[in-house]
Amino acid sequence: MTAPLTLYYAPGTCALATRIALLEADAPHDAVRIDFAANAQRSPAYLAINPKGRVPALATEHGVLSETPALLAYVAQRFPAARLAPLDDPFAFARMQEFHGYLAATVHVAHAHRRRGSRWADEAEAIAAMQRKVPANMAECFGVIEQHYMGSGPWVMGERYSVADGYLYTVAGWLEGDGVDIAEFPKVHAHFQRTGERPAVRQALG
Amino acid sequence: MTAPLTLYYAPGTCALATRIALLEADAPHDAVRIDFAANAQRSPAYLAINPKGRVPALATEHGVLSETPALLAYVAQRFPAARLAPLDDPFAFARMQEFHGYLAATVHVAHAHRRRGSRWADEAEAIAAMQRKVPANMAECFGVIEQHYMGSGPWVMGERYSVADGYLYTVAGWLEGDGVDIAEFPKVHAHFQRTGERPAVRQALG
Numbered sequence: 312m313t314a315p316l317t318l319y320y321a322p323g324t325c326a327l328a329t330r331i332a333l334l335e336a337d338a339p340h341d342a343v344r345i346d347f348a349a350n351a352q353r354s355p356a357y358l359a360i361n362p363k364g365r366v367p368a369l370a371t372e373h374g375v376l377s378e379t380p381a382l383l384a385y386v387a388q389r390f391p392a393a394r395l396a397p398l399d400d401p402f403a404f405a406r407m408q409e410f411h412g413y414l415a416a417t418v419h420v421a422h423a424h425r426r427r428g429s430r431w432a433d434e435a436e437a438i439a440a441m442q443r444k445v446p447a448n449m450a451e452c453f454g455v456i457e458q459h460y461m462g463s464g465p466w467v468m469g470e471r472y473s474v475a476d477g478y479l480y481t482v483a484g485w486l487e488g489d490g491v492d493i494a495e496f497p498k499v500h501a502h503f504q505r506t507g508e509r510p511a512v513r514q515a516l517g
Numbered sequence: 518m519t520a521p522l523t524l525y526y527a528p529g530t531c532a533l534a535t536r537i538a539l540l541e542a543d544a545p546h547d548a549v550r551i552d553f554a555a556n557a558q559r560s561p562a563y564l565a566i567n568p569k570g571r572v573p574a575l576a577t578e579h580g581v582l583s584e585t586p587a588l589l590a591y592v593a594q595r596f597p598a599a600r601l602a603p604l605d606d607p608f609a610f611a612r613m614q615e616f617h618g619y620l621a622a623t624v625h626v627a628h629a630h631r632r633r634g635s636r637w638a639d640e641a642e643a644i645a646a647m648q649r650k651v652p653a654n655m656a657e658c659f660g661v662i663e664q665h666y667m668g669s670g671p672w673v674m675g676e677r678y679s680v681a682d683g684y685l686y687t688v689a690g691w692l693e694g695d696g697v698d699i700a701e702f703p704k705v706h707a708h709f710q711r712t713g714e715r716p717a718v719r720q721a722l723g
Contacts, residue, residue: 362661362664362665363619363623363661363665371608373608374608374612376608376611376612376615377615377618377619378614378615378617378618378619378622379618380586380614380618381611381612381614381615381617381618382611384610384611384614385607385608385610385611385614388607388610388611389607401591401594401595402577402579402580402582402591404590404591404594405582405587405588405590405591405594406580406582406587408584408586408587408590408591409582409583409584409587411584411587412583412584412585412586412587412621413569413583413584415618415621415622416584416621416622416625416626417569419622420622420626421637424637430654431627431630431637431647431650431654432643432646432647432649432650433646433649433650434642434643434646436640436642436643436646437638437640437642437643437646437647440638440639440640440642440643441637441638441643443638443639444637444638444639448636448637455568455569458568459568459569
């Protein structure tokens with residue numbers, strides 16, 4: 312019998328957030344690595360799984376799901392005993408989703424202009440111009456996170472660890488490559504170290 | 518007594534999706550227009566409401582929320598009698614959220630490179646290069662939507678109208694300005710016309 316869930320991922324991508332969530336939930340799943348170096352995310356076999364040609368994708372018995380914020384809420388809802396999201400409080404759930412939305416639509420996008428600039432312009436000079444602005448944009452984003460999304464902690468949602476923590480850990484892990492010193496953001500930095508010590512996170516990276 | 522919810526919006530922005538959702542839910546709310554021409558979204562008064570300086574923002578009795586996918590799920594959860602989302606089916610809810618995630622983190626981002634290129638590069642030539650690629654990128658995104666997200670209809674989630682429909686309507690409304698003919702995408706086009714006839718949508722635009 313195969314595991315009911317299969318996560319398609321690649322190292323260094325935002326798929327790490329969903330992998331962490333599945334491990335934190337103790338969810339039976341397979342993890343299938345897609346070889347970006349071989350451009351396997353654009354292969355016909357993978358496009359049949361996720362026509363958008365990106366990771367993560369999560370195959371379930373009902374069909375394939377994608378987009379990190381959707382996957383994180385899904386894992387939390389499907390494995391409620393793990394208490395990975397405030398499922399019974401619409402406002403708190405929306406705050407968590409707001410944070411996911413900011414990471415996905417603003418911070419991840421700012422990061423993507425370093426390596427994926429060809430999505431938005433064809434000329435080499437324009438792509439280089441985008442790359443030059445990535446450190447400043449990532450620093451601005453993490454200034455917003457430090458000031459407005461990191462409360463008294465220890466976790467993003469307060470006292471309780473949630474799927475939001477693995478997502479922040481994932482995106483904060485891009486800062487060094489983007490030319491930003493995480494130590495400029497003390498709350499984010501402490502959170503990154505704290506989260507990195509969790510067994511699920513160590514297993515996800517292993 | 519003031520209304521319990523206040524939506525901060527600007528015409529032509531993705532805030533329209535939340536405005537439509539509130540009207541579809543028959544939710545008591547005030548709608549406050551932020552004057553983008555006067556750069557009011559960067560005013561101290563508005564930054565105190567939404568430090569990210571963008572719309573939409575939704576003030577509730579518990580605090581302010583932002584990010585369209587979070588707001589749409591919140592409206593659906595807070596007003597469950599309106600049945601604006603498949604709240605009792607984690608997979609269907611995740612599919613809806615996946616669609617919201619694609620609109621927010623890929624399609625809206627593609628669109629933003631036409632008017633907001635200065636977010637990602639400083640040089641005028643680079644900003645112009647981004648603008649040139651917007652029509653192709655928006656057409657590619659709507660090709661994905663047409664082929665993979667529009668089922669047998671009449672609505673995105675099937676037989677039942679959901680918050681996803683007002684969001685698609687909002688983003689599809691940007692195509693003309695982005696230099697793309699919506700008629701290239703027959704299912705999206707029919708959906709746009711169908712949705713535009715709803716009383717809540719007409720009221721939101723009025």
